[in-house]
Amino acid sequence: MRLRHVVPFLLLFAWQATPPTESRDRPSRLRLWLGRGTSSYDYAYWGTGGGQCLAWEEPRTCCSDCGCYCNCLRYAPTYPERREAKDKTSTAGIQVDAWPSPAMRVSAAYGSAYQTDPLGTGSLPEFAGGLVAWEGRHAGLGGGWANGPAQPGYHGLAAYARLGSLDGPQFRADLRAPTATPGATGWVRAGFAYNQQGRRENIAAFLGISAVEAGPDTAYPTDRGSALAVTRPAFFADVALPLGRHLDLFGRGHFAKKARGLGFGLALRLGP
Numbered sequence: 001m002r003l004r005h006v007v008p009f010l011l012l013f014a015w016q017a018t019p020p021t022e023s024r025d026r027p028s029r030l031r032l033w034l035g036r037g038t039s040s041y042d043y044a045y046w047g048t049g050g051g052q053c054l055a056w057e058e059p060r061t062c063c064s065d066c067g068c069y070c071n072c073l074r075y076a077p078t079y080p081e082r083r084e085a086k087d088k089t090s091t092a093g094i095q096v097d098a099w100p101s102p103a104m105r106v107s108a109a110y111g112s113a114y115q116t117d118p119l120g121t122g123s124l125p126e127f128a129g130g131l132v133a134w135e136g137r138h139a140g141l142g143g144g145w146a147n148g149p150a151q152p153g154y155h156g157l158a159a160y161a162r163l164g165s166l167d168g169p170q171f172r173a174d175l176r177a178p179t180a181t182p183g184a185t186g187w188v189r190a191g192f193a194y195n196q197q198g199r200r201e202n203i204a205a206f207l208g209i210s211a212v213e214a215g216p217d218t219a220y221p222t223d224r225g226s227a228l229a230v231t232r233p234a235f236f237a238d239v240a241l242p243l244g245r246h247l248d249l250f251g252r253g254h255f256a257k258k259a260r261g262l263g264f265g266l267a268l269r270l271g272p
Helices: 003-017
Strands: 030-047 051-056 061-063 067-069 072-077 081-101 104-117 120-135 139-147 156-164 169-175 188-194 204-214 230-242 247-256 259-270
Touching: 030 204, 030 247, 081 120, 104 139, 120 156, 204 247, 204 259, 230 259
Parallel strands: none
Antiparallel strands: 030 081, 030 259, 051 072, 061 067, 081 104, 104 120, 120 139, 139 156, 156 169, 169 188, 188 204, 204 230, 230 247, 247 259
């Protein structure tokens, strides 16, 4: 039997054994993130309980109706009570990642924040940011701008750097990168990541160390007008799990001394 008579049967057998299916690695052109996050830190402050005058004005002023009095020149307040408090910020936001070409990524984020603590509660101005990145096969670099109150330091230049495979293991660093949950990511983070670009239907992970707002070790005898927080290193984890062909579930969080943050949401991948 000649080879040309056998080839059609071999091709038919190969098609039945491994029928053509759509690859799970088919890249997307657009990714839409919808997320909610919360961050909090514990701090201590001293509640005022009155005080005493250390120096009085002389001579005293006297009148028939009010008696004698004088003004205090130097007053020393007392702080008899040490109080514990928690500063909590909740955020809701949207993030868009777009790939005009395989070597270019454009990211943008927008959302709102709400703060709750014993010294002040209310809505905060919106947060927003944008970044343009060059995505090479084994390295990536980008820059942009970020602004908003959802996380201390979340103002100013944004930057991104990657060393490693675009869709595989990589070392990645973000500085104020646009995100739908800024309170849950910290204002700078670096670590090891896998498939973090989000173009493909695969598990994505990012683990490492971030910088977050936290309570100070010493209590400040102060009110809301003074610094009540410091920047601390935190361990963070960011994981995305595919729920289907175009939908991912993501969760992220950080943990530091006297500080914590959590975020969650859905990501929709669109386009061929």
